[in-house]
Amino acid sequence: MMAQTTVEPNAGDSGGTPSGAAAGYRPFATLPFRAEFRRQASRRRTQLALGFMVLLPLIILIAFQFDSGDDDNGRGEFGSLVEFATSGGLNFTLFALFVSASFLLVVVVALFCGDTVASEASWGSLRYLLAVPVPRARLLAVKLLVALTYSALALLLLAGTALLLGTLRYGWGPLRSTVAAELEPGEGLLRLLAVLGYLAVVLLVVAGLAVLLSVSTDAALGAVGGAVLLWILSSILDQITALGVLRAFLPTHYSTAWLGLLSTPIQTDDVVRGAISAISYATLFWGLAFWRFTRKDVVS
């Protein structure tokens, strides 16, 4: 129908910009971080998840008031975390993190990261964002950043509330555990921040997995649940010692290495290895997510 014609740059453009975009449109100004942050902030699940992060330390605190004096809270070197939970604000915070790290935080991160694209797809609003057009890579990048921001916010809220409540209730004291000498409050706070940092790095794997699933499905529940499920699967496999060295390649293998940050002197070997593992997995998952999302047909 149409003869092959020459294509010349910038010829006969009527859009005012070289790319032919509408006036005022700049690809890298689309979907600003703040806009996406507000989009997510308005959602009930965001408010509930963050609210729960505030509520949980309060619930734990109240639960401790029912202490019957029967201290049989689990054994082992790290059972001390439980025993010392009421010895000060720092220990209370550590306890709150200890009980949340293996599951609750995983679910929260999976929720923020797994829901972000899939929910837009299920509402149908994703195609209008793409028709704006928000470049796909930018869309995913902004959504990922916002999800990570909320995840970090959840982590900080949990730790901050626990620190505040714990300090108000149990006082500001040194960080205690049997694996280490007592740590001065200042030092203890630094260790606590290091623990938070490492937890955040480990949870990047969940974030990566959730985002990858999120761009692969329109069902937000599937993405969130899938990420949590795979995380649990990895945890279960990590319990099977018959797997030998293979376990070191499981994304959850180093998930408790942060406990080494509490010992004196500080144990960072597994933390470093865990960080390598987590960052590698997260990069892989995010890479796949970007690769897939920038190529897929959006048909929802």
Place this chain on the structure above:
Amino acid sequence: MSAAPDRRPVPHRTGAQPALVAGAGREPGPGPVLSADSGAFCVHSGNPQLSPRSVCHMRSPSPAAWIRRALSTRRRALAAAAAVVVVLLAAGVAGTLRPAEPDLRTEAALITVRSGPSGDEPVELDTTLYLPPAAAADAPVPAVLLAHGFGGTKESVRADAEEFAGRGYAVLTWTARGFGRSGGQIHLDHPDYEVRDAQRLLDWLAARPEVVTDATGDPRVGVVGGSYGGALALLLAAQDQRVDAIVPMITWNDLARSFLPEQSGEGPEQGVFKKGWAGLFFGSGGNPGPAPLGGSGPPGGLAPGGGSVPGGSLPENAATTAGAVDPSCGRFAADVCAAYLRIATTGRADPDAVALLRRSSPAGKLDRVEAPTLLVQGAADTLFSLTEADANAREIAATGTPVQVAWFTGGHDGGDGPKTDSDRVLHLTVRWLDHYVKGEGAAPADDFTFSRIAGFDALDRGLVATGFRATGYPGVDGTGQQPVSVSGPAQSIANPPAGNPAAISSVPFAGELSSLLDGVAGDIPGQHARFESAPLPAAVDVVGAPTVSIRAASPTGTAVLFVKLYDVAADGSATLPNGLVAPIRLEGLPAAVEDAEPVTVTLPAIVRRVEAGHRVRVVVATSDQAYATPVEPAVYSVALASGAVTLPTVASEPIPTDAVVWRWVLAGLLATIAVGLVVVVAVLRRRHRRRESRVHPAYAGVPLAVRELRKEYADGFVAVSNVDFEVHPGQVVGLLGPNGAGKTTTLRVLMGLTQPTAGEVYVFGHRLVPGAPVLSRIGALVEGPGFLPHLSGLDNLTAYWRATGRPWADAHFDEALEIAGLGTSVHRKVRTYSHGMRQRLAIAQAMLGLPELLVLDEPTDGLDPPQIAEMRRVLRRYATGGRAVLVSSHLLAEVEQTCTHAVVVTKGQIVASGPVEEIVGESPSVLLEVTDPVAARAVLDRLAGVSVLPDGDGQLVVDTNGTARSEVVAELVRAGIGVDRVVPRRRLEDAFLALVGENSRGSGDR
């Protein structure tokens, strides 16, 4: 009293499990094995090597196809990913469980050797020879003589034997005389008995064709052993120059000093009897029943000294070889037994007993050792302290023989130590043997290495040790001394009668944690004196034996005291490093402490970091459960002689571990990711910019040009093919077709939601690809509204516009809201909206910013008739002023009434296109329903130019051919024919219905 009973549990490292699996693999299984591969179930014969003959029944010709059909397209990717994970895991498991050991040959034999003082007393030794696969008469290999610990058998060292054999050594293990199935009695590494036995085993090795010899009868051999076996290695090397290298571990220099230590410089005759350990050993060697020991065993991963299996094979051979056993001596030789009984009864050693123990000691014989020696000693060892290795090292080095010393954090109390530490010991041992026996590798550097418990491993819940190295062996005095002031008044302490109650410093074999944590240590009030320092301003790394000077007074003139060094944390918790104490026996003491002479006490050598803020506490106690103390009660006075305890330090550097490497790997990973990200972004940005700035001149002013568009979905379904149309400014173009004709697919491509398989779309000359900036000039409603249900209509519009990043003024919210016509409902949440309301909101959203091209997919869906009419007016008006509208619809009337132009598609292809008047405008034909068709036909035939088309059922289809319809009707009425209905016909209606109507279901969702 004898050497280390080691009761290493069953070897758990490389040996047992793989061997089990290997054994199972070698024997053909009794029945068929079911395995699932490639989707089919296969029945293999038991032997995996026969798999080509396996019988496989495929359930379908192509399982992959079957699976593909079973899964929807979208899930396939996930299923594939899951399958990959499962396969990888399965492969990993298989790889882990597969026997990693090459096929080692083992030969078990009872060898009769002749030894004893005259060399003619035969004794049967139970031996096993491990041969690496490569060993043969024409390819002989060097050998390792591997000795076990006290109370063990050759089986105790099996894992280590397999380790060395796997590294190319012929390894000979044997059960020492007096143990297991071997005959004879226990002479405690007597030069004429145990050592001579080992010499005969060297003869035997030299006669083996698989073993390299240096000369006739001189095998190339290293001797490795721990504890009892370690002393044997030293004594053998001193007695037989055929030994090429030795690695004695956690063993003694002077057995008398080890069991009767005295730390103020006196000899064993003055020593304090270490009754706890002695009793354990005598029990494990003398009792014909199972050894009374349980728990974690001594050293080493390498465990050369090697563990024993508790109980071993004692019962049976006790009956067969020992015959009528003296119940008080068991399998001990009579002189050894008698010496023990004398010492244990009195708590003191007579010169004869000391001489007997010295006979079994390397001390004084080591100047004859020419074999390069690697001494491995454990810090967590209350039996053979670091000082023993120190004495061995000094004696051997005095003659110029190469010696290296390695301390690790295990020992008779600490077991193998943390894995990092046992790995380090294994590495050192193998390096030593490789260089001095096999002749491979460089000469080992690092004269002195040691390690310190650095904390807990969070993952394995075990301890972590950090290794350090130093050039030149500093001994237990260190390379530097740091005095730390301690103070305290003179104190009176009581010696309890019969040593009960007694302080607990260590519990032999209580497990590695007991002595490392402070749980066990306990001093009895009134029985100990404390002298404490101020908090240390800086951390001190103690490596070696601290010294302290004290004065003591006793009403009896004698005193047995235990001096200990505690590390006291800021919270007051005190740790006794490794449970080590320094016993002293002082005699000729005055009654008043002021008159006493200072006594310098050498405390046990330790490796420990005393943190800043911690205190150092010197405790002098009168009792200790592990030692024999005077029976009579007494009250002593003790005071510090000098105000300082001297802490030795060693200039050393940490041994680089792979942890350092990992840190670099992490840094490299982060850098790589950062660089990779920058590069990818830069490349993509550049590519986009180049592509986006190109303009097709022919379509520069055309809002939309679709050229030969084809979309084929992944499953092969062709949704559209050869779609070709243009939308020009001012036009309202209708994309008309039945459901599933391909309209939505076309619009999806237009919006950059899907990639076309072939063909191009140009918007104002710019090639349209997903995310192309030119899309910002298109407003769209595709596949129904898509809103955030939890936001109000207005919030949705503002959220949308915020996402565009464009100025607020460009949005024209007021116009859009007016078109939406939602009134106050615009403030309600979208989830409460009706379908029509959402539709109107979606159209308003599409019009935000007044885009130059408006693309609406079924815009009137859900709208009521007045709204539809209004929408038509809006769209017509919108297209004026250079803008254009593309509307898709499956309703002919819709397109006819709204559009200026139409494109008719069906089954993915265009069947007609052009101005609406041409396509769906009124045709000159009209359908008449009349009372008398026959008469009417006659009337109409008379009218010029009017022709009647054939039809039936009282209806006439008339081609008016320019004649006004009113004229035709008037003519009929005039002729007296009643006209019931006049229906104008459309030109393409018949054609359209013929094309799309008969099968309007299309072929699926396009």
